[in-house]
């Protein structure tokens with residue numbers, strides 16, 4: 001079924017860490033304690049808003065779906081066709097076993113890389129991509145992934161990432177400057193400079209249709225709605 005056309009699919013080192021134990025841990029971690037539950041609630045709120053801005057699209061692959069924590073929100077729209085995809089088969093297995101049966105029976109899962117999505121051109125209305133792009137440190141890889149989203153979507157993309165220009169990014173950048181060279185080499189989460197990521201988004205063929213910040217001026221998380229051809 002794949003209509004992917006590039007010759008090489010990047011395989012990033014961080015992608016390999018999502019085995020079964022890591023997937024189980026991710027599921028439990030995201031719902032442990034008040035702070036994480038509050039964070040999930042706020043993230044869900046801004047993701048829902050980003051989808052509203054995209055016109056409440058009907059066909060929305062959750063890529064990567066991880067342990068499926070956004071499935072209940074995505075299924076709030078009764079007519080939404082639900083596809084959930086992830087590079088890790090263990091993540092997909094944990095998502096299917098941990099989400100409620102009422103939810104999972106409405107979801108079809110697909111193992112695929114976000115760099116070579118196993119879907120034809122313009123197969124969906126909107127790609128929903130939470131907490132992946134901030135793991136991609138290489139500009140060529142980020143643009144390759146955004147271009148792949150551009151290939152499979154007819155209309156829009158909702159994507160979350162870390163941006164600069166807030167208290168948390170200032171603190172993290174200060175910490176990173178103090179890190180040893182060896183520690184920096186194993187870094188697998190990156191802050192994007194706003195103007196740079198927005199230029200990369202345009203380079204991949206999208207226009208910016210708005211954004212929401214998790215906690216403006218304080219937190220790094222931002223969710224963008226991208227519109228094709230805008």
Ligand SMILES: C[S@@+](CC[C@H](N)C(=O)[O-])C[C@H]1O[C@@H](n2cnc3c(N)ncnc32)[C@H](O)[C@@H]1O
Pocket residue numbers: 012014015018063064065066067068069085086087088091112113114115129130131132
């Ligand atoms: C931090 S988790 C985020 C999952 C989910 N979106 C969430 O917010 O809970 C990152 C996910 O990306 C997946 N992943 C890593 N590399 C990937 C790739 N190249 N293509 C698709 N998924 C990938 C991992 O398996 C993992 O489930």
